[in-house]
Amino acid sequence: MNKDLVNGLVVFGIGVLAYWGSQVFNRREAALSENPALYPQLLALVLCVFGVALSIQGLIRKESSKQVPRGERTGVQRSLYVVLTLVGYAAGIYLFGFILPSLLFMFGVPILLGSSRKTAFLVSVPLTIALYVTFFLLFKVPVPQGAIFR
Amino acid sequence: MGFDLYLVGIKLFDGSVILFMVLGVLLGIIVGALPGLTATMGVSILVPLTYSLSPTAALMMLLGIYCAANYAGSISATLVNIPGTPSAVMTTLDAYPMAQRGQAGRAIGLATLSSALGGLFSVFTLALFSPLIASVALRFTSLEMFLVALWGISIMAYVSPGSTLKGLISGFLGLLIATVGFDPLTAAPRYTFGSVYLSSGVQFIAVMIGLFGVSEILLNIEKNHKGTKQELFKVEKSFESLKEVKGLWGTILRSSVVGVIIGAIPGAGGTIASIVAYAQQKRLSKHPEELGRGAPDGIAAAESANNACTGGAMTTLLSLGIPGDAVTAILIGAFVLHGLQPGPFLFEKHFDLVSAIFIGMAFINILFFLFGMFGAKYFARLLFLPRAVLNTGILSLCVIGTYAVQSSMFDVGVMLLFGVIGYLMSKQEIPRAPLVLGLILGPLMEENFRRWIGLAHGKYLTVLRETYTKNPISVVLTILVVLTFLLPLFQKQKKVSEDASNISQRRLERNDDRFH
Numbered sequence: 002m003n004k005d006l007v008n009g010l011v012v013f014g015i016g017v018l019a020y021w022g023s024q025v026f027n028r029r030e031a032a033l034s035e036n037p038a039l040y041p042q043l044l045a046l047v048l049c050v051f052g053v054a055l056s057i058q059g060l061i062r063k064e065s066s067k068q069v070p071r072g073e074r075t076g077v078q079r080s081l082y083v084v085l086t087l088v089g090y091a092a093g094i095y096l097f098g099f100i101l102p103s104l105l106f107m108f109g110v111p112i113l114l115g116s117s118r119k120t121a122f123l124v125s126v127p128l129t130i131a132l133y134v135t136f137f138l139l140f141k142v143p144v145p146q147g148a149i150f151r
Numbered sequence: 152m153g154f155d156l157y158l159v160g161i162k163l164f165d166g167s168v169i170l171f172m173v174l175g176v177l178l179g180i181i182v183g184a185l186p187g188l189t190a191t192m193g194v195s196i197l198v199p200l201t202y203s204l205s206p207t208a209a210l211m212m213l214l215g216i217y218c219a220a221n222y223a224g225s226i227s228a229t230l231v232n233i234p235g236t237p238s239a240v241m242t243t244l245d246a247y248p249m250a251q252r253g254q255a256g257r258a259i260g261l262a263t264l265s266s267a268l269g270g271l272f273s274v275f276t277l278a279l280f281s282p283l284i285a286s287v288a289l290r291f292t293s294l295e296m297f298l299v300a301l302w303g304i305s306i307m308a309y310v311s312p313g314s315t316l317k318g319l320i321s322g323f324l325g326l327l328i329a330t331v332g333f334d335p336l337t338a339a340p341r342y343t344f345g346s347v348y349l350s351s352g353v354q355f356i357a358v359m360i361g362l363f364g365v366s367e368i369l370l371n372i373e374k375n376h377k378g379t380k381q382e383l384f385k386v387e388k389s390f391e392s393l394k395e396v397k398g399l400w401g402t403i404l405r406s407s408v409v410g411v412i413i414g415a416i417p418g419a420g421g422t423i424a425s426i427v428a429y430a431q432q433k434r435l436s437k438h439p440e441e442l443g444r445g446a447p448d449g450i451a452a453a454e455s456a457n458n459a460c461t462g463g464a465m466t467t468l469l470s471l472g473i474p475g476d477a478v479t480a481i482l483i484g485a486f487v488l489h490g491l492q493p494g495p496f497l498f499e500k501h502f503d504l505v506s507a508i509f510i511g512m513a514f515i516n517i518l519f520f521l522f523g524m525f526g527a528k529y530f531a532r533l534l535f536l537p538r539a540v541l542n543t544g545i546l547s548l549c550v551i552g553t554y555a556v557q558s559s560m561f562d563v564g565v566m567l568l569f570g571v572i573g574y575l576m577s578k579q580e581i582p583r584a585p586l587v588l589g590l591i592l593g594p595l596m597e598e599n600f601r602r603w604i605g606l607a608h609g610k611y612l613t614v615l616r617e618t619y620t621k622n623p624i625s626v627v628l629t630i631l632v633v634l635t636f637l638l639p640l641f642q643k644q645k646k647v648s649e650d651a652s653n654i655s656q657r658r659l660e661r662n663d664d665r666f667h
Contacts, residue, residue, distance in 0.1 A: 008579055012320050019327055019342075026339045034605035037334035037341055040597045044327045051320045058316065076373035080574065083372055083546070087365070087567055091550055095560045099551065107543055114372060114539035124540045132547055141203040142555040 005059025013052030019045035082113055098147030103129045157278060160506030163207040171201075171208040172511060175215020176518045182216060183223025184530050185541070186233040187371045190220035191477045191584075195363040196545065198356055198485050199552035206489040206504060211511045213485050217478050218270055218461050218512065219519040221421055223530065225262035225454055226523075229255055230531050238421030238457040241429040245442065245449030252445060255385060256527075260392030261447050262454045263523035265403055268396075269455030270516035272407040273414065273462020277469070278509040281498075284470035287624075288495035293599040293606070294618055298628035300592040300599070303417045303473040304585060305635040310416065310423065311582030318585045321576070325589020326596065328353055335598060348561040355484050355590050357553045357566040362583045363477070364549040365570025368542050370577055390524060395447055402432055402448045403455040410456035414463020417588070420476040421457035428456030462512070468493050469505060472595065477584040483591045488556070 020042055027038035086109065093102030107125035112118060136142045182193035193216045201209030224239030229246035242262060249258040291299065304326070308318025331342045332352030343349040396403075406428035413424040432452035433439045442449045464475025472494030474480040486493045491501060498505055522530075553566040573583050607614040618625050 004579060008317075008581070012324075015324070015327075022342055026334070026341050028337075028339070031337075032605070033609075034601045035337055037337050037339040039604075040600060041327065041330045041341060044323055044330070048320065048323050048327065051316060051323065055316055055320065058314075080369040080373045083369060084567070084571060087546060087550065087570075090547070091560065091563045091567060094550065094554070095563075103547055106547060110543040110546065111537070111539040114542060116537055116539040120537060120540065124543075128540070128544050128547070132544070132551060136200070136551055136555060140200045142200060143558055144551055145554055145558075145560075 003059045005062070006056050007059075009052045009054070009056030009059055011052070012055060013049050016045045016048035016050075016052055019048065079114070083110065086110055086113065094145040094147070096148050099133060099144040100129060103132065157506060157509060159503045160508070160510050163503055163507040164510070168205070168208045168211055168507075168511075171204060172211035172215050172515060173518060175212035176219040176515055176522060177215075178212075179216035179219025179221075180223040180226075180519060180522055180526075180530050181533060183220035183235045183239075184226040184533050185536070186227050186231075186235050186534075187367075187538070188541075188545075189236050189363075189367065190217050191363045191481065192367045192545075193220055194478050194485075195356075195359045195481045196548050196552055198359070198481065198488065199555045201485060202488065202555060206486075206491060207507050207511075209485060209489055210482075210504075210508060211515075213482060214508070214512055215515050215518070217482070218458065218515045219522075221458050221461060222263065222266035222270070222454070222519050222523065224457075225266065225450075226259060226527055226530055227534055229258045229262065231534060236421075238425055238460070239453070240422060241425040241453035242450055242457075244429070244453075245444070245446050248443075248445035249447075249450070254445075256387040257392045257447075258445075258450060259527045260390060260524065261395065261399075261450045263520055263527070264392060264396060265399070265406075265451040265454040266458040266523075267516045267520035268403050269407045269410055269457070269459035270461060270519075271513060272404070272455075273411050273459040273465075274509060274512045274516065275462075276411045277462040277466050277512070281466045281470040281505075284466065285495040285498040288471050289499070291495075291624070292618065292622065293602040294615075295622070295625055295628055297596055297599040297603060298625065298632055299471055299473060300596040302628060302632045302635060303467075303471075303592060304588055305632060307417045307588050308582070308585045309635055310420075311584055313580040313582055317579075317581045321581050321583065322585035322589040325586040325591075326593045327589075328358070328586075329590050329593020330597065335594065336601060348559070353590070354553075354556065354559075354562045354565060355587070356488065356556050357562040358569045358590060359481050359484055359587055360549050360553050361566040361569025361571075362573035362576075362587060363481070364545065365566065366573025366577060366583070368545055368549075369570065369574045371538070371542060385528075387528075392447075399448060399451045402451045405431065405435070406452040406456040407459040410459025411463040411466075413456075414460030414475050415467050416463075417467065417473055417475055420464070421460040424456040424460045425453040428452045458516075465508070465512070469497060469508065470495060473592070474588065477587065480584060480587045480591055487591075 023038040023041045023045065028036050033039055086106065090102055090106045104125050107128045108121045111121040111124065133144065136144050178197065179193065182188045182190065194213050197216060198213065201212055204212070220236055221238055224234050224236030225242045225246060227233050227235040228239040228242040229250050232243050232247040234240045234243055246258040246262060304322040305319065308322050309315050311318045331349055333350055334341055340350060409428040409431060410424040413427060429449060429452050432448055433442050436442060436448060460476065464479045467473045467475045468479045468482065472492065474483055483493055491497065549566060550563055553563050554560065556562060576583055
């Protein structure tokens with residue numbers, strides 16, 4: 002399916018949703034400048050117009066349907082796995098604090114990205130310590146302590 | 152203000168400020184020298200680290216990363232024919248052939264010297280022009296401030312690679328996201344869905360780290376850059392290139408002027424500046440046939456122009472609050488994190504900090520010159536770093552950095568969401584920088600738009616007519632906005648930024664194939 006046509010429809014949908022969502026805080030009785038919905042509604046309308054324009058552009062400029070190369074598909078899969086790992090990592094540091102999930106993350110992701118287990122093992126500890134020292138000791142920025150340890 | 156503006160900032164420099172400035176320059180060289188990592192990514196993921204620092208130390212560190220990363224792209228451009236940052240793409244054309252002739256040290260020396268001179272020239276213009284522009288901007292009405300911000304977004308949409316319409320969509324999405332949270336005038340909650348986390352709006356640092364940190368790494372992972380496996384050229388006799396500067400003054404000065412002007416155009420940035428300066432050099436050179444075969448003036452033109460962009464971009468940022476490129480858009484976030492708002496009022500309220508920025512940027516250019524001259528051969532070894540490990544470290548830095556700003560896991564979620572959104576935007580060829588600019592300029596635009604509506608008391612046309620007849624600045628700004636919206640009709644000009652990204656992309660892909 003045409004990329005720009007789909008993107009245009011998505012943008013149009015966002016505009017419609019934003020306009021519809023602004024009804025909750027729309028104060029028609031207030032002066033125009035004091036209506037909190039005025040500005041978001043204008044933006045939503047502009048987005049709808051842009052969405053329609055992009056869809057029309059997509060319809061006019063037909064793109065050739067090209068097959069996704071196999072290498073690229075594996076690349077997308079790899080990115081997807083990393084996103085899932087990141088979500089797990091974020092949940093992990095929320096529950097268990099910085100150190101343990103970071104060690105696992107620094108060990109697991111390099112393997113996922115093609116490094117050997119030996120390399121991953123050798124870098125996970127120094128990388129975790131380096132980040133901890135940089136944030137907590139050098140820059141005095143808080144790192145997550147873990148909800149279950151609080 | 153007077154001449155004090157150029158000296159008063161010295162008192163803000165203590166040991167820690169200098170330490171973090173040096174650290175910023177070192178980090179900048181590391182980020183710049185590694186292909187796949189950009190100044191935008193480096194600054195965005197390191198903004199949270201500056202949270203506990205003084206505003207001066209924080210800005211010096213981030214400016215150090217910004218300026219040094221712009222320069223260090225030339226290291227890998229010379230040694231492995233891959234621009235470390237997109238703005239070094241034109242440097243590869245002459246620096247790599249020079250390195251192939253066994254003169255890698257000369258090429259890096261020329262790039263370092265030209266970058267530093269271009270950067271210093273841009274600091275001079277920044278110090279000269281930003282107070283003047285700020286003094287004019289202080290007299291701007293609300294309509295004019297609104298128009299300036301709208302022009303900033305539209306021009307960034309225009310110069311970003313890809314279709315202008317997509318750039319505008321990105322910018323307006325940013326403006327819409329900026330409306331989330333309590334309304335600044337009536338305190339009514341907007342698009343918060345009852346969540347307390349959204350009541351103060353979407354954390355822009357989380358958005359920036361997601362869009363420029365996580366999504367960039369995801370794209371790198373997808374392409375599977377593994378780092379270089381080839382032998383590097385020996386970097387020797389960098390200092391001998393200093394003797395060549397005599398014959399390159401004209402080139403460096405001309406290209407620096409180009410860099411400053413292009414840097415001041417929102418969204419244009421170093422890549423376009425180096426392409427334009429290189430093309431100009433080819434036109435004016437007595438031996439145009441030598442450019443592209445290891446000519447010193449090719450390196451000087453590209454490098455002085457891309458580094459001169461930093462001062463140009465900072466000029467509009469400091470004087471108008473409108474960033475000149477994606478990195479300066481992120482720097483606004485750093486200013487705000489420290490309770491500062493860049494723009495004309497910064498000159499009135501934080502006179503000493505503005506002065507410190509002028510002084511600091513000059514020192515940063517001198518610092519990366521010294522580090523580059525003495526240490527390029529050591530920084531070159533970074534190219535051997537396993538990319539999988541580097542990407543993992545950066546991803547962890549993104550998560551921890553986002554959490555550190557407000558100790559909020561919600562922000563981490565926002566960052567991850569925008570990481571995926573940024574990745575998808577890139578796949579759909581929708582530029583990400585206008586979204587960040589829209590998000591940052593959104594409150595300023597809304598405030599001025601509604602203030603103007605409030606002052607008009609319903610007589611919009613009368614007030615508009617009065618404004619245009621009394622104030623020529625409004626007329627100029629309106630023409631600029633209209634022209635920018637109409638510019639897509641002249642697609643030939645747009646080719647410059649597209650060519651830049653295409654050259655950069657082709658070069659990366661070609662070298663990737665060679666290394667694997």
